[in-house]
Amino acid sequence: MGAPPIPPTSDQVAQKLASLKLSLDPEINYALDSMFPKIEGWFANGPVKKKAKLIHLLEPTLIELLKPNERVLFVAKGVQHSFVESMFMGAMWAAMLNQMAFVLTSDRVLMIRTDTRGNPKHQFWVIYYSEVDDIKTSWTGAVQLKLLDGKKPSFGGFPKADRAAMKAVFDTVLREHEESGYTPDASQSMETLCCHCYDAVPEQSFACVTCGTTFWKPMELSLRSLLFPSWGDILMKHYLFASMEMFGYLIGLTIVIIMLTNSDGPDELIGGIAALAIFLLFAHGVDAMLTYMVGRKGLYPRTAPTKQIEQLD
Numbered sequence: 001m002g003a004p005p006i007p008p009t010s011d012q013v014a015q016k017l018a019s020l021k022l023s024l025d026p027e028i029n030y031a032l033d034s035m036f037p038k039i040e041g042w043f044a045n046g047p048v049k050k051k052a053k054l055i056h057l058l059e060p061t062l063i064e065l066l067k068p069n070e071r072v073l074f075v076a077k078g079v080q081h082s083f084v085e086s087m088f089m090g091a092m093w094a095a096m097l098n099q100m101a102f103v104l105t106s107d108r109v110l111m112i113r114t115d116t117r118g119n120p121k122h123q124f125w126v127i128y129y130s131e132v133d134d135i136k137t138s139w140t141g142a143v144q145l146k147l148l149d150g151k152k153p154s155f156g157g158f159p160k161a162d163r164a165a166m167k168a169v170f171d172t173v174l175r176e177h178e179e180s181g182y183t184p185d186a187s188q189s190m191e192t193l194c195c196h197c198y199d200a201v202p203e204q205s206f207a208c209v210t211c212g213t214t215f216w217k218p219m220e221l222s223l224r225s226l227l228f229p230s231w232g233d234i235l236m237k238h239y240l241f242a243s244m245e246m247f248g249y250l251i252g253l254t255i256v257i258i259m260l261t262n263s264d265g266p267d268e269l270i271g272g273i274a275a276l277a278i279f280l281l282f283a284h285g286v287d288a289m290l291t292y293m294v295g296r297k298g299l300y301p302r303t304a305p306t307k308q309i310e311q312l313d
């Protein structure tokens with residue numbers, strides 16, 4: 001353990017980006033000195049290029065999300081932890097569905113669901129700094145937020161260099177906000193944003209009052225998955241996961257039906273019927289439960305906006 005590295009200056013970062021032929025959108029106000037924690041030394045170029053690539057993918061969305069004068073302090077991508085999802089879907093699938101880009105700005109934390117490369121999906125959250133009680137990083141690489149409403153979302157999978165840097169930026173901006181006393185209203189600490197107009201959609205609400213977009217209720221998604229496994233996932237646009245699930249379901253169903261039709265005598269027939277019942281209960285039930293859990297974590301659009309979005313600020 002040595003002393004923490006001295007962060008580079010904005011000029012040094014700008015030079016580094018130019019030397020690597022990387023450029024960021026001049027329309028966005030970036031704090032370059034905190035965006036790239038390490039630009040010198042062996043193997044520094046790879047992470048710099050990787051982060052610039054992530055920022056590029058997020059920029060069109062950021063231009064719509066950011067308010068005038070909002071300054072971007074830090075960007076990183078991690079994975080939101082979910083123990084139950086990892087257990088029932090497998091860690092790989094759960095990680096694929098829970099990719100999250102973090103954008104720490106001068107005003108708030110913007111969180112954007114992405115695919116594994118960093119392309120934004122249709123889910124957004126905001127956390128105001130006044131809603132953050134504490135941020136912890138563990139030796140395993142996990143970053144845990146302790147929020148004022150009692151929730152403790154935990155994230156992993158950040159590049160190593162980003163973990164310490166993100167905590168440092170967080171700590172500084174939290175202190176500044178505490179001193180400023182800026183406490184915007186929020187219905188929950190991790191406030192969900194509408195995917196069309198980016199206005200807050202309060203907790204337990206499934207329609208955006210600003211633009212009229214409506215969203216699926218978790219129970220509506222769950223009941224569809226209960227009727228037909230993967231239906232809820234299709235509605236949430238998790239197409240790859242849904243097709244994998246449907247494939248597994250049809251294979252399982254084929255196997256128990258073959259067992260049933262090949263049964264010899266009443267004992268085997270009863271066994272086959274029992275196997276079919278257990279299979280159906282498990283496949284439909286587990287999918288309904290998982291769909292409910294995934295469905296309540298964010299908003300999934302059901303109907304398109306009814307009002308034209310004018311220039312919002």
Ligand SMILES: [Zn+2]
Nearest residue numbers: 194197208211
């Ligand atoms: Zn809206």
